Amino acid sequence: MTKRNDITALDEVAGNGLLSRRLLLRGGVAMAGAASTLVATQGASAEPLKEPEWSRYQGTTVEPMGRRSKNEKDTTRILTNPKGEPRTQHARTPHHLLNGQITPNHLHFTILHNGIPDIDPEQHKLVIHGMVKQPIVLSMDRLMRYPMVTRQTFIECGGNSAALFSNEPVQANLQSLHGLVSNAEWTGVPLSAVLDEVGIDPKAKWMLVEGADTAAITRSVPLKKALDDAILVLYQNGERLMAEQGYPVRLLLPGWEGNMNIKYVRRIKIVDQPALSYYESRNYSPLLPDAKAYRFFFVNEVKSFITHPSFGMKLNEPGYYEISGIAYSGAGRIERVQVTADGGKTWADAAVQGPTMHKAFTRFTIPWRWDGQPAVLSSRAVDDGGNVQPLRDEFVRERGVTQKPVTNPFGFPNQHYNSLTSWGINAKGEISHVYV
Amino acid sequence: MSMSKVSLAVLAALSLSSVAFADDKNGLGHKVGLGQPITEADIKPWDITILPDGTNLPPGSGTAAVGAKLFTEKGCIACHGEGGTGGSNGAVITDIPLAGRGIEATKTIKNFWSNSTTVFDFIRRAMPWNAPRTLTDNEVYALTAFILEGNKLIPPGTVMDAKSLPQVKMPNKDGFIIKFPDRI
Numbered sequence: 001m002t003k004r005n006d007i008t009a010l011d012e013v014a015g016n017g018l019l020s021r022r023l024l025l026r027g028g029v030a031m032a033g034a035a036s037t038l039v040a041t042q043g044a045s046a047e048p049l050k051e052p053e054w055s056r057y058q059g060t061t062v063e064p065m066g067r068r069s070k071n072e073k074d075t076t077r078i079l080t081n082p083k084g085e086p087r088t089q090h091a092r093t094p095h096h097l098l099n100g101q102i103t104p105n106h107l108h109f110t111i112l113h114n115g116i117p118d119i120d121p122e123q124h125k126l127v128i129h130g131m132v133k134q135p136i137v138l139s140m141d142r143l144m145r146y147p148m149v150t151r152q153t154f155i156e157c158g159g160n161s162a163a164l165f166s167n168e169p170v171q172a173n174l175q176s177l178h179g180l181v182s183n184a185e186w187t188g189v190p191l192s193a194v195l196d197e198v199g200i201d202p203k204a205k206w207m208l209v210e211g212a213d214t215a216a217i218t219r220s221v222p223l224k225k226a227l228d229d230a231i232l233v234l235y236q237n238g239e240r241l242m243a244e245q246g247y248p249v250r251l252l253l254p255g256w257e258g259n260m261n262i263k264y265v266r267r268i269k270i271v272d273q274p275a276l277s278y279y280e281s282r283n284y285s286p287l288l289p290d291a292k293a294y295r296f297f298f299v300n301e302v303k304s305f306i307t308h309p310s311f312g313m314k315l316n317e318p319g320y321y322e323i324s325g326i327a328y329s330g331a332g333r334i335e336r337v338q339v340t341a342d343g344g345k346t347w348a349d350a351a352v353q354g355p356t357m358h359k360a361f362t363r364f365t366i367p368w369r370w371d372g373q374p375a376v377l378s379s380r381a382v383d384d385g386g387n388v389q390p391l392r393d394e395f396v397r398e399r400g401v402t403q404k405p406v407t408n409p410f411g412f413p414n415q416h417y418n419s420l421t422s423w424g425i426n427a428k429g430e431i432s433h434v435y436v
Numbered sequence: 437m438s439m440s441k442v443s444l445a446v447l448a449a450l451s452l453s454s455v456a457f458a459d460d461k462n463g464l465g466h467k468v469g470l471g472q473p474i475t476e477a478d479i480k481p482w483d484i485t486i487l488p489d490g491t492n493l494p495p496g497s498g499t500a501a502v503g504a505k506l507f508t509e510k511g512c513i514a515c516h517g518e519g520g521t522g523g524s525n526g527a528v529i530t531d532i533p534l535a536g537r538g539i540e541a542t543k544t545i546k547n548f549w550s551n552s553t554t555v556f557d558f559i560r561r562a563m564p565w566n567a568p569r570t571l572t573d574n575e576v577y578a579l580t581a582f583i584l585e586g587n588k589l590i591p592p593g594t595v596m597d598a599k600s601l602p603q604v605k606m607p608n609k610d611g612f613i614i615k616f617p618d619r620i
Contacts, residue, residue: 086514086566113562127482129474129479134471134473136471136473137472138472142471145468145470197468197469205620208485216569218561222620224619273487276488276553277485277554278558281550281554287534287540287541288613291535292613294615295614295615296615296620298615298619299616403540414539
């Protein structure tokens with residue numbers, strides 16, 4: 001039993017100072033007591049308080065569009081092609097600077113293969129045809145009248161975390177390594193409600209979905225998924241879709257490979273076979289060590305990583321810290337996340353932020369007392385289907401690693417990495433990327 | 437009520453609503469019926485996807501000789517290099533092997549793509565970069581022939597058309613394992 005005011009007596013639940021997650025659940029009084037005792041024992045006496053300058057004058061005028069503090073100006077995405085050269089553009093989410101579970105709209109990751117199209121919603125049309133009784137076309141006005149649903153879900157690029165296929169750990173921050181996944185609340189029309197009225201031929205098995213972007217990105221999607229939980233998304237975190245996310249309408253396939261969530265959808269053709277279009281037959285067919293390749297790698301499998309602390313941060317003194325991170329599974333709901341501080345020798349259950357949602361980010365936390373000695377932090381998630389995030393040696397055995405170290409953290413040596421991410425902390429409190 | 441009990445109650449409510457959504461597909465029990473009827477003929481200008489069996493390949497034809505000229509004239513060399521053998525966005529004609537180069541091996545049309553129809557589909561859909569969907573079908577057939585012939589996937593002089601293109605044998609056709617067969 002833990003003594004309320006003595007954090008040093010808290011149960012250590014795993015090696016290297018991991019503390020019981022129950023600390024977080026005991027309620028504010030115990031926490032406040034413990035924390036204040038800790039702070040009081042750690043610092044010199046504080047300065048007397050003064051009225052700060054900014055509290056004494058009228059502030060600036062409110063604007064139609066809200067603005068974040070100028071002190072947060074560096075909370076931005078990393079771009080790979082800021083001049084819009086004739087190639088793909090990527091923007092990566094700064095997870096190391098964010099918290100919670102929702103990615104703000106202007107920081108959601110995006111990938112565009114031929115720029116952002118400037119679409120007039122009054123002229124945009126969505127056509128559904130192929131193996132159907134009656135092909136239809138929908139204006140955005142008409143589509144907006146269908147019943148809508150709202151759900152949270154992550155979208156993850158199949159190439160997210162690709163640098164972790166490197167045979168040596170790439171020294172890059174969380175944003176560079178895992179910035180091609182984000183999580184939002186999406187609102188739109190269940191695709192099934194629209195497909196219902198065209199009369200699908202029972203022999204049809206697939207749909208070809210295509211965008212109105214310059215590259216006319218297209219993917220083949222099994223009808224099984226289309227009729228399960230696919231949504232024609234119109235709103236992102238409450239406002240109309242960002243232009244770079246597919247305005248005015250995108251396909252959302254919860255939990256499935258980002259590239260399949262076709263933006264700017266203008267055509268859905270019901271067919272009996274997949275098209276094996278460019279992206280499905282090339283980029284998103286990951287090579288295996290024996291030169292065979294996976295095809296139709298739809299699901300982003302269970303995964304987690306620690307966001308705080310992470311690469312590039314520094315622990316300035318020994319003592320109490322909260323380890324925090326993100327877990328998600330394209331196959332279901334996060335049921336459990338375990339954390340290690342000793343490179344996998346011992347593991348402890350982290351607190352999982354509820355209510356947990358299917359195919360959505362789940363924040364996990366665990367208190368930690370760093371003793372100033374080297375430590376290796378890592379997390380491992382389990383979903384409600386019993387799928388366990390694979391340990392690195394298990395994953396590498398099946399999927400392999402590169403022959404030479406990866407030098408560009410933004411490159412894509414392979415796809416669909418869902419194994420562990422480990423942060424090595426040295427005695428100075430500096431954090432590097434390590435393999436265990 | 438403890439925090440974990442609150443979470444459980446919310447969880448129960450959530451799973452009930454998601455079951456309702458999954459069982460009754462659109463959750464309505466009726467059709468909305470706001471779609472405007474349209475004929476396949478009127479959709480034709482947008483109906484550009486080619487299936488692996490050749491479905492939807494248009495009339496027309498082309499050869500590598502014509503394609504080679506177009507490859508320069510249409511500016512393809514800017515990204516794919518002289519003769520398609522390399523540039524900022526990669527070679528379209530190359531003999532790099534797939535095996536022995538690890539999981540990061542370069543996937544080329546010759547060593548990786550499973551279907552010749554993908555070449556036609558992608559050129560017509562997305563190329564040239566600065567003006568996609570401006571090539572005529574004959575031009576797309578010619579560029580397709582140029583790439584396939586350059587990669588020694590068809591004998592010199594073979595005419596590519598709706599009949600011959602889907603019959604081109606791709607070396608890596610059987611190189612794939614379906615990752616999630618139960619999801620199809």
